[in-house]
Amino acid sequence: MTSFQTLDDLEPGQRLLVRIDVNAPVEDGVVQDDRRFARHAETVQELLADDHAIALLAHQGRPGRDTFVSLDQHAAILSDHLDRPVEFVADTCGEEALSAIDGLERGDVLLLENVRMCEGELPEEAPETKAETELVRTLSTEFDAYVSDAYATAHRSHASIVGFPLVMDAYAGRVMEQEYRANTAIRERAFDGPVTMILGGTKAEDTIPVVEQLADVVDHFCLGGIIGELFLRADGHDLGYDVDGTELFDHQWEAHSETITDALETHDTTVVLPTDLAYKDDGDRAETAVEGIEKQTSYLDIGSETIDRYTDRIADSEAVYVKGAVGVFEDERFANGTVGILSAIADTDCVSVVGGGDTAHSIELYDLDEDDFTRVSIAGGAYVRALTGASLAGIDALECDS
Ligand SMILES: Nc1ncnc2c1ncn2[C@@H]1O[C@H](COP(=O)(O)OP(=O)(O)O)[C@@H](O)[C@H]1O
Numbered sequence: 001m002t003s004f005q006t007l008d009d010l011e012p013g014q015r016l017l018v019r020i021d022v023n024a025p026v027e028d029g030v031v032q033d034d035r036r037f038a039r040h041a042e043t044v045q046e047l048l049a050d051d052h053a054i055a056l057l058a059h060q061g062r063p064g065r066d067t068f069v070s071l072d073q074h075a076a077i078l079s080d081h082l083d084r085p086v087e088f089v090a091d092t093c094g095e096e097a098l099s100a101i102d103g104l105e106r107g108d109v110l111l112l113e114n115v116r117m118c119e120g121e122l123p124e125e126a127p128e129t130k131a132e133t134e135l136v137r138t139l140s141t142e143f144d145a146y147v148s149d150a151y152a153t154a155h156r157s158h159a160s161i162v163g164f165p166l167v168m169d170a171y172a173g174r175v176m177e178q179e180y181r182a183n184t185a186i187r188e189r190a191f192d193g194p195v196t197m198i199l200g201g202t203k204a205e206d207t208i209p210v211v212e213q214l215a216d217v218v219d220h221f222c223l224g225g226i227i228g229e230l231f232l233r234a235d236g237h238d239l240g241y242d243v244d245g246t247e248l249f250d251h252q253w254e255a256h257s258e259t260i261t262d263a264l265e266t267h268d269t270t271v272v273l274p275t276d277l278a279y280k281d282d283g284d285r286a287e288t289a290v291e292g293i294e295k296q297t298s299y300l301d302i303g304s305e306t307i308d309r310y311t312d313r314i315a316d317s318e319a320v321y322v323k324g325a326v327g328v329f330e331d332e333r334f335a336n337g338t339v340g341i342l343s344a345i346a347d348t349d350c351v352s353v354v355g356g357g358d359t360a361h362s363i364e365l366y367d368l369d370e371d372d373f374t375r376v377s378i379a380g381g382a383y384v385r386a387l388t389g390a391s392l393a394g395i396d397a398l399e400c401d402s
């Protein structure tokens, strides 16, 4: 386990820069889920009780996506959770932000604008490079200490995650600490019976390495979502392309086709692929077999036969890990796969962990009971990376001698 300073080591009454992760599902510009807000509000409450002045740093979406929006509504949601005002400034490290930071007094909470709108936050680079960005150089001189609470982004070597700890006194917040300990503890568990992992969602870079790195622990990887389609394309099926204006497949295929093809060849008995898929036909859900598939359309869920195959495996498993939804569950017509799988897990008494900001949202959306799962992590990519035993850049950045 990595040693780092926590809030227990922090002197009261300081000016703090606190990185949280309130990246949320957004539909038509509106935040749909407050799970991460609730967790980070607990950290902020604890800091307020210790009389700190707090500026919060966070991101929402990725540039170019329609979930990439300002954080003004995030301030209002946080304010509800904290039951006190959260000021918002539509700037991250420019004059407007600095003026708002200057006015911060003990007991105040200020949320800065989406840090991914700031040059230098992206892309992933070495901590030393990130520490040289204008963002880090400007903000680090305004505060006494940095608190890193954004566990769900701890797998990204971004400026706001790895840059500040190099130049400031740094502490892990309670979410960072709790998620790190809980996910590390899960990794250390061993099981006698079959272990199944459901891999879906949209982010190939977080998901594909898991197949390689957990192949000796997981008996079956059941694939769905965009990840499933990329594997089906590698398996020679005519799908997994950007159609209808999507931008989810081709750039990921370009970046990962070799790794996917290798993983499929090496783990052909471990990787389980969908045999049917669902799509929209005249406004209704329709399904088609994968074998011989020809129709170039957006496939939005796994089909009924695949759901049955996957839920049979779940019923026989001693542990089930989920990362990413197997369909566009936000649309009820394409929720069968995600809800079917989560319900099947909830019906067993196997050890179960569900992760991911969007995937966890489906539990609430479809009235499933969180208590039916061993653990629901607010993190997706960071949690599966932790399962593999690989280090997290944001945790490494906090490391200090114990
Ligand atoms: N076939 C699909 N086409 C488009 N989007 C999909 C598909 N299957 C799943 N998704 C989307 O994947 C999202 C979750 O993916 P991701 O962000 O990678 O996971 P998480 O946030 O849970 O870690 C869901 O919002 C869902 O709509």
Ligand SMILES: O=C(OP(=O)(O)O)[C@H](O)COP(=O)(O)O
Pocket (backbone or CB within 6 Å): 021, 023, 061, 062, 152, 153, 156, 203, 206, 355, 356, 357, 358, 378, 379, 380, 381, 382
């Ligand atoms: O929601 C997040 O990750 P997740 O989808 O793996 O749960 C984090 O905010 C990281 O976002 P990113 O994957 O755009 O870097």
